[in-house]
Amino acid sequence: MTALARAQPDRVPWMENDFEEGLQVRIMGTRDYTPGDLCRRLGMDAFGYHYPSGGAAVAGQLLQSKEDMKSQYYYPTRITFDFVPPWIAEMGTDSDTGRTYIKKGLLVSEEALSLFDTFLPDPHHPARYERVQGWIAKYKEDFAVFARIRFGVASAIESMGLETISYAIYDNPGLVKCVVERFASWSAAVVEHLNQMDFDFYWVNDDIADNHGPWFSPQVFREFFLPYMRQVARVMKKPWIYHSDGNLMPLMEDLLTLGMAGVHPIQPAAMEIGEVKRQYGHRVCLVGNIDLDYILTRASPEEVEANVRDTIRVAGPGGGYIISSANSLTDYCQVKNVLAFSRAVAKYGRYPLVGHEAGDDGQVSEYRGER
Amino acid sequence: MDLAAELKEAIIAGSADRARELTRKALEAGVPGEEVVNDWMMGAMNEVGKRFERGEAFIPELLIAARALRHSLELLRPEGGGPGVTFVGRVVIGTVKGDLHDIGKNLVAMMLQGAGFIVTDLGIDVPPEKFVEVVKEQQPHLVGMSALLTTTMLNMRSTIEALERSGLRDAVKVMVGGAPVTDQFAREIGADGYAENAFAAVSLARRLVGVG
Numbered sequence: 368m369t370a371l372a373r374a375q376p377d378r379v380p381w382m383e384n385d386f387e388e389g390l391q392v393r394i395m396g397t398r399d400y401t402p403g404d405l406c407r408r409l410g411m412d413a414f415g416y417h418y419p420s421g422g423a424a425v426a427g428q429l430l431q432s433k434e435d436m437k438s439q440y441y442y443p444t445r446i447t448f449d450f451v452p453p454w455i456a457e458m459g460t461d462s463d464t465g466r467t468y469i470k471k472g473l474l475v476s477e478e479a480l481s482l483f484d485t486f487l488p489d490p491h492h493p494a495r496y497e498r499v500q501g502w503i504a505k506y507k508e509d510f511a512v513f514a515r516i517r518f519g520v521a522s523a524i525e526s527m528g529l530e531t532i533s534y535a536i537y538d539n540p541g542l543v544k545c546v547v548e549r550f551a552s553w554s555a556a557v558v559e560h561l562n563q564m565d566f567d568f569y570w571v572n573d574d575i576a577d578n579h580g581p582w583f584s585p586q587v588f589r590e591f592f593l594p595y596m597r598q599v600a601r602v603m604k605k606p607w608i609y610h611s612d613g614n615l616m617p618l619m620e621d622l623l624t625l626g627m628a629g630v631h632p633i634q635p636a637a638m639e640i641g642e643v644k645r646q647y648g649h650r651v652c653l654v655g656n657i658d659l660d661y662i663l664t665r666a667s668p669e670e671v672e673a674n675v676r677d678t679i680r681v682a683g684p685g686g687g688y689i690i691s692s693a694n695s696l697t698d699y700c701q702v703k704n705v706l707a708f709s710r711a712v713a714k715y716g717r718y719p720l721v722g723h724e725a726g727d728d729g730q731v732s733e734y735r736g737e738r
Numbered sequence: 739m740d741l742a743a744e745l746k747e748a749i750i751a752g753s754a755d756r757a758r759e760l761t762r763k764a765l766e767a768g769v770p771g772e773e774v775v776n777d778w779m780m781g782a783m784n785e786v787g788k789r790f791e792r793g794e795a796f797i798p799e800l801l802i803a804a805r806a807l808r809h810s811l812e813l814l815r816p817e818g819g820g821p822g823v824t825f826v827g828r829v830v831i832g833t834v835k836g837d838l839h840d841i842g843k844n845l846v847a848m849m850l851q852g853a854g855f856i857v858t859d860l861g862i863d864v865p866p867e868k869f870v871e872v873v874k875e876q877q878p879h880l881v882g883m884s885a886l887l888t889t890t891m892l893n894m895r896s897t898i899e900a901l902e903r904s905g906l907r908d909a910v911k912v913m914v915g916g917a918p919v920t921d922q923f924a925r926e927i928g929a930d931g932y933a934e935n936a937f938a939a940v941s942l943a944r945r946l947v948g949v950g
Contacts, residue, residue, distance in 0.1 A: 461838060461863060463836070466838060468838040468862065529797065529841055529844065529845075530801060530844065530848060532798075533797055533798035533801045533802070534798075534801060534802065534805065536798050537752060537798065537802055577841070577842070577917070578917050579935055580793055580796075581796065582796060582797045583796050583797065583798065584795075584796045584798075584799075587796070587798065617793060636917065636918075660887075660888045660917070660918045661888060661918075664887075664888055664889060665888055665889075699887065699889045
């Protein structure tokens, strides 16, 4: 939490937005462990994703019949800290991995708006809050616990489909705003309840960009999405991290008006973390940047160590940096590389960082070599 | 403003009805269909692509321009009463086996349709044998493959090898794209080209079928 407040803690914290259960189990060698056990095994500082707890791992969000989905939402059978709205979309399941995916968004017209009433759970239903609060009390120990939520932008994009929402921005702007507002209102109602629980922070997952840049112009972003994101941000009473893949630089000034404490994942293929630190490190905590395309999936453990070391040296000075993968720890990360990641964070992440002194202005100084 | 410039502006602005009307006027005025398509319309898409690369146009602007283009191209098809220009080529496109991402692939498919290609979209998680099956059936000019993961992009090589084993490799051009894919990787696996984004994919596709 010190790092999120852009101060310098005793060491660079490590946490992950998601950590797929298959990888968890391969690392732990068993399905019988607590969130704290996993954090201790790797030296992580926070948790907020799914754990097996005896249930079958199913990645992603699944929209089944309205009864099944709402029941699953109100009474989750495996440990979770998520409070995200369902995709209002036709879903598929990959037969090999069990991973779910969106086939087609269903919110394609005014008539389809009735699907909100059909499929969106009641944000005031007490069951999920009670169950999750029980898990927080049981598993928190000394770790930070986060709730994953959405503003509603990603929900709107996926539930309408990128093609439909793109045309609608020009053909039927009212429909787009209605859809985004419905999801945002749902999330805002959820947050009012989460504020009363023992979460330490929120992680808001709302993808709006890819490696090239934002999917929408700043003008479209300000008209169609930002006001509704602000609707949710305004009611958050705990610190929060904003997650979107891709290059966010063209929208960063607008995004920062929302008041996030941290930005994630600073994908190395899309954003250069040194430049982000220089421009925005005094305004927001940086979270992420350990590459998923190669480092955690195909590199050698030695390369992982070097990458972690170099990233800490660039982003860590002065604090305000939380190390994390540049998206999540997925099933296709190599166990040996995740363990190398863990060892490297322990080796290089203690303040004062070797070879660096953070200036009083928190500016990154160049690595000058070990003293 | 002359007709060519007006049509270009209408396509860039995504004014589908206006673009169609201007296309009709051009054809009625005797402008050859090939010129309308290859110079006027592709000129508009080139401009949209440049704006996209400069960060001045974004996905919605690409899509409404492609939609306006597609709307106008209908007039040049024989069934639209046109002179029979516009069929550029057939493309089979898909996200490779093991990969469930489709945003980029969908964008490429839409842009290719807008540019006059007939596109068969195989969806996501497409195994090499499915690509081979459809190539045998449809005899496309192009195969397009997308991947978002460094683990799954290796299936692009598998698909090309499957086409080789089936004796189909020389009958199609293969283009690849996706976040982890590079021009070097494309060359290593024996693809005919790599496109960095949806607009570049259209340029590449046109070049590979010999019209660009």
